[in-house]
Amino acid sequence: xxxxxxxxxxxxxxxxxxxxxxxxxxxxxxxxxxxxxxxxxxxxxxxxxxxxxxxxxxxxxxxxxxxxxxxxxxxxxxxxxxxxxxxxxxxxxxxxxxxxxxxxxxxxxxxxxxxxxxxxxxxxxxxxxxxxxxxxxxxxxxxxxxxxxxxxxxxxxxxxxxxxxxxxxxxxxxxxxxxxxxxxxxxxxxxxxxxxxxxxxxxxxxxxxxxxxxxxxxxxxxxxxxxxxxxxxxxxxxxxxxxxx
Amino acid sequence: xxxxxxxxxxxxxxxxxxxxxxxxxxxxxxxxxxxxxxxxxxxxxxxxxxxxxxxxxxxxxxxxxxxxx
Numbered sequence: 001x002x003x004x005x006x007x008x009x010x011x012x013x014x015x016x017x018x019x020x021x022x023x024x025x026x027x028x029x030x031x032x033x034x035x036x037x038x039x040x041x042x043x044x045x046x047x048x049x050x051x052x053x054x055x056x057x058x059x060x061x062x063x064x065x066x067x068x069x070x071x072x073x074x075x076x077x078x079x080x081x082x083x084x085x086x087x088x089x090x091x092x093x094x095x096x097x098x099x100x101x102x103x104x105x106x107x108x109x110x111x112x113x114x115x116x117x118x119x120x121x122x123x124x125x126x127x128x129x130x131x132x133x134x135x136x137x138x139x140x141x142x143x144x145x146x147x148x149x150x151x152x153x154x155x156x157x158x159x160x161x162x163x164x165x166x167x168x169x170x171x172x173x174x175x176x177x178x179x180x181x182x183x184x185x186x187x188x189x190x191x192x193x194x195x196x197x198x199x200x201x202x203x204x205x206x207x208x209x210x211x212x213x214x215x216x217x218x219x220x221x222x223x224x225x226x227x228x229x230x231x232x233x234x235x236x237x238x239x240x241x242x243x244x245x
Numbered sequence: 246x247x248x249x250x251x252x253x254x255x256x257x258x259x260x261x262x263x264x265x266x267x268x269x270x271x272x273x274x275x276x277x278x279x280x281x282x283x284x285x286x287x288x289x290x291x292x293x294x295x296x297x298x299x300x301x302x303x304x305x306x307x308x309x310x311x312x313x314x
Contacts, residue, residue: 042257045250047261060270061270099281103277103281106277118266220285223282223286223289224284227291230292230293231288
């Protein structure tokens with residue numbers, strides 16, 4: 001009995017319907033939080049005492065960076081579950097994650113570069129944090145390239161999942177790079193020794209953006225997952241009724 | 246349009262002299278979000294199309310009296 005939820009999660013029609021039902025529950029709160037976070041971050045919050053209004057890039061850079069790492073971790077875990085339990089839906093989740101994660105990794109690199117120019121005097125530096133984030137972008141591209149190289153979906157699933165799982169080692173490297181090495185990039189600033197290091201007028205919009213971006217990922221993942229499941233199940237009879245003729 | 250920190254709309258657009266960095270950063274991020282929605286919708290449309298094509302092929306072979314694929 002305890003395992004019925006696991007079996008249901010492995011059922012493509014159940015996932016297709018559930019993902020469809022969940023999408024607005026992610027999308028609407030995400031839209032509200034992001035709009036509120038944009039107003040708070042760009043307009044209501046005070047300028048930084050050192051960086052003036054230039055620091056406002058933080059409100060899009062940090063949540064994008066958070067997604068780049070979180071999405072990769074989810075992709076690797078889903079790929080691992082797919083490899084171990086041969087669960088098709090888990091592979092569909094992993095495949096759905098890749099373009100979302102890749103695009104937010106690129107956003108992280110570009111917004112970081114735009115922040116680096118006025119503050120560090122350079123768009124790019126071969127710094128541990130920047131370099132490991134660039135490697136993350138290449139891991140996403142490699143994952144997608146590998147998938148595209150196989151016509152057989154099941155082989156593409158298995159081989160790309162191995163890359164995702166091996167590449168997850170890069171996630172803690174990116175996270176701790178600013179602690180382990182002498183990096184140009186600043187350390188974590190939301191929390192330091194359990195205490196927030198910024199006033200609520202800055203912290204509240206930033207947390208809204210973090211939550212908003214996370215929910216946005218949830219909404220896009222649900223939409224992509226439906227597409228992935230439908231494509232993989234196109235020979236099954238249940239898809240006839242959901243698509244209609 | 247003024248807030249506690251921005252005294253005019255022009256001041257807001259100017260972003261304390263960092264306009265050339267702040268606005269492109271926001272534009273890039275919002276573009277990425279828009280693209281993600283577009284790509285997800287396109288994937289769904291392609292999958293629906295693939296299913297319909299599959300059904301059409303099955304119907305054709307059924308009408309022709311061949312075993313279904």
